[in-house]
Amino acid sequence: LAFLILSLAVGIYTARFVHKSGERFLVCGKSMPFIVIGTTLVAQALDGNATLGNSGLTYANGFWSGMALSLGLGLSLFFVGRFLAAPLNQMDLITLPEYFYVGYGAKTELATSLVTFVSFSILLAGNLAALGWIMATAAGWSYPTALAVGAAVVFTYTVAGGLYAAIWTDFVQIYVAIGGFLLLAGWLCGTVVAADRPPNVVLFVVDDLGWRDLQCYGSAFHLTPRIDSFAASGVRFTQAYASCHVCSPTRA
Numbered sequence: 001l002a003f004l005i006l007s008l009a010v011g012i013y014t015a016r017f018v019h020k021s022g023e024r025f026l027v028c029g030k031s032m033p034f035i036v037i038g039t040t041l042v043a044q045a046l047d048g049n050a051t052l053g054n055s056g057l058t059y060a061n062g063f064w065s066g067m068a069l070s071l072g073l074g075l076s077l078f079f080v081g082r083f084l085a086a087p088l089n090q091m092d093l094i095t096l097p098e099y100f101y102v103g104y105g106a107k108t109e110l111a112t113s114l115v116t117f118v119s120f121s122i123l124l125a126g127n128l129a130a131l132g133w134i135m136a137t138a139a140g141w142s143y144p145t146a147l148a149v150g151a152a153v154v155f156t157y158t159v160a161g162g163l164y165a166a167i168w169t170d171f172v173q174i175y176v177a178i179g180g181f182l183l184l185a186g187w188l189c190g191t192v193v194a195a196d197r198p199p200n201v202v203l204f205v206v207d208d209l210g211w212r213d214l215q216c217y218g219s220a221f222h223l224t225p226r227i228d229s230f231a232a233s234g235v236r237f238t239q240a241y242a243s244c245h246v247c248s249p250t251r252a
Contacts, residue, residue, distance in 0.1 A: 001139060003176065004153050010172050011157020011165035018162060025162035027094055036171055043170035045073060046177060048130025049123065128154070202230075208247060211240075 058066030101109035132147030216231040
């Protein structure tokens, strides 16, 4: 919830930079610091589709299934930056469909617009689905509620600040995400090291103790808090066979 509030606050705050200008709303006046642009590109590559979608696809169908989106995004950024960014800037254009209109006419512009719309709709749907799943898991909300709240937050700050909101929320969110990834990596490394240690087994042999005499096995009469704490942090066996119906073998 704090993360959502932070994102909403950052996004709405950026509305002050728009100054009622369509160009500033759509492309930030074509003037942003390099570190901000670089960080935003990293954030675009580490969105919900990458961290959850690609991981799931790789787990389910193999490496190349999960690599497809990342590879496609990388190639798109390379070709746009290498071949289209400079002409767009020189011609004072804002979108790719405009560029194709100037060079190839209205039909090509329409086709490019449709492809762009469908592609980014799929990308947005994947990110919103990931956001809803994360919020539902972390906050304990139902998935439809989490999805609706997440989508409302993103819509609100995008309408308020345009590309400024998208860039600065990405800038903040990516460093939060990187910090979370580093903490998770440290925790996983510690878990692996702990898993390599031999198990610590403590065996108690107790005379005249029935399995129903302990609270952790359902006793409502005997109070056994210490043994219950062992059971809570260890292994509790619920199915076993006794070789004798009396305690003589144990006493011997």
